[in-house]
Amino acid sequence: MARVWYFASRPTGIPTESNFQLRDVDLPTLSSGEVRVRNRWLSVDPYMRLRMLNINRPDYLPYRIGEPLHGGAVGKVIESQASEFAVGDRVIHSFGWRDEWVCPASALKVLPARDLPEQLFLGILGMPGLTAYVGLMHVSEIKPGETLFVSAAAGAVGSTVVQIAKLMGLTVIGSAGGIAKCEFVRSIGADAAIDYKTPGTMIDKLAAATPQGIDVYFDNVGGNHLDAALANARNRARFAMCGMISDYSSMTSDCLYNLKCIVLAHIRLQGFYSTDFPDRHHEFERDMTQWVRDGMLRIHETIRDGLESTPAALISLLEGFNVGKMLVKL
Numbered sequence: 001m002a003r004v005w006y007f008a009s010r011p012t013g014i015p016t017e018s019n020f021q022l023r024d025v026d027l028p029t030l031s032s033g034e035v036r037v038r039n040r041w042l043s044v045d046p047y048m049r050l051r052m053l054n055i056n057r058p059d060y061l062p063y064r065i066g067e068p069l070h071g072g073a074v075g076k077v078i079e080s081q082a083s084e085f086a087v088g089d090r091v092i093h094s095f096g097w098r099d100e101w102v103c104p105a106s107a108l109k110v111l112p113a114r115d116l117p118e119q120l121f122l123g124i125l126g127m128p129g130l131t132a133y134v135g136l137m138h139v140s141e142i143k144p145g146e147t148l149f150v151s152a153a154a155g156a157v158g159s160t161v162v163q164i165a166k167l168m169g170l171t172v173i174g175s176a177g178g179i180a181k182c183e184f185v186r187s188i189g190a191d192a193a194i195d196y197k198t199p200g201t202m203i204d205k206l207a208a209a210t211p212q213g214i215d216v217y218f219d220n221v222g223g224n225h226l227d228a229a230l231a232n233a234r235n236r237a238r239f240a241m242c243g244m245i246s247d248y249s250s251m252t253s254d255c256l257y258n259l260k261c262i263v264l265a266h267i268r269l270q271g272f273y274s275t276d277f278p279d280r281h282h283e284f285e286r287d288m289t290q291w292v293r294d295g296m297l298r299i300h301e302t303i304r305d306g307l308e309s310t311p312a313a314l315i316s317l318l319e320g321f322n323v324g325k326m327l328v329k330l
């Protein structure tokens with residue numbers, strides 16, 4: 001018997017517990033080529049809110065009402081009918097939101113480095129870390145000495161962006177909500193932190209933090225953060241359009257008043273997925289694993305306990321209560 005979270009109803013605004021339902025599910029006995037996995041860590045990510053929207057796009061996989069929720073997870077093989085996996089193997093897969101599952105061996109990947117804490121492969125050494133790495137190295141085309149602005153800089157992707165950009169010799173300005181988060185952003189190396197929740201406009205706050213303007217914007221938030229970056233962009237700035245969390249739960253979108261700067265300042269905006277650069281995965285794994293082992297990247301996690309807490313963890317992330325990677329520990 002497994003316990004699985006189902007998508008019960010579509011939220012308006014920030015989800016509530018009523019949008020989720022926890023059910024007991026009978027699991028089958030294993031067929032040839034199948035593996036039984038007990039999950040140990042569940043990833044909690046903003047895209048989960050995005051997948052609750054009723055959008056029809058080719059690359060977009062919406063959650064369907066009445067079906068199980070999915071997400072990244074790390075677990076241990078507890079039974080195997082597949083030659084590729086043995087009992088005790090630590091694996092990563094996308095059958096999160098549940099405690100146990102039976103799946104084909106092809107849906108699993110063995111964790112690459114046994115000596116590192118396994119949950120890192122859902123964070124800095126996993127999808128959020130990959131997003132930060134490819135967004136900086138291959139979308140933004142960063143150069144030492146440039147100035148970068150990153151929004152949601154205290155989060156999983158943002159805090160990794162701050163640290164990689166500092167390793168690469170950039171001046172980094174990060175934005176986050178609240179004094180404590182801004183202190184955290186400075187503590188991981190940012191040259192300046194902007195608290196977007198204090199009075200004043202983002203345009204003025206960014207201009208004060210970087211009077212010469214920005215060369216690169218790593219967008220995790222969209223809305224007024226994007227508008228401020230456009231207004232403060234130098235000529236030929238590059239914008240890595242990673243996410244727009246201010247828009248995921250909101251019933252209205254911020255107006256952008258500075259779109260004309262895209263033309264006036266020759267700005268290049270590029271939307272991207274973490275999966276857009278498969279030929280760079282090896283480079284990502286090599287560099288990031290080395291930097292983590294050498295203590296050059298600081299790791300911060302916000303951990304909730306127990307499968308029951310998964311919806312609350314997602315709600316809490318959308319409300320900004322996480323610092324670093326949001327995880328559920330089973």
Ligand SMILES: NC(=O)c1ccc[n+]([C@@H]2O[C@H](COP(=O)([O-])OP(=O)(O)OC[C@H]3O[C@@H](n4cnc5c(N)ncnc54)[C@H](OP(=O)(O)O)[C@@H]3O)[C@@H](O)[C@H]2O)c1
Nearest residue numbers: 046131155156157176177220242243244245246273274320
């Ligand atoms: N393109 C891709 O492949 C890809 C992959 C991973 C993530 N992403 C995107 O990257 C962004 C960050 O993801 P993450 O996993 O690192 O999440 P995260 O930053 O760890 O958590 C989300 C954070 O967003 C901030 N936030 C929420 N609502 C906001 C608002 N209205 N205005 C400003 N900030 C707000 C909150 O921080 P504050 O307290 O600072 O507000 C919250 O802690 C998201 O937009 C996500 O969709 C994209």
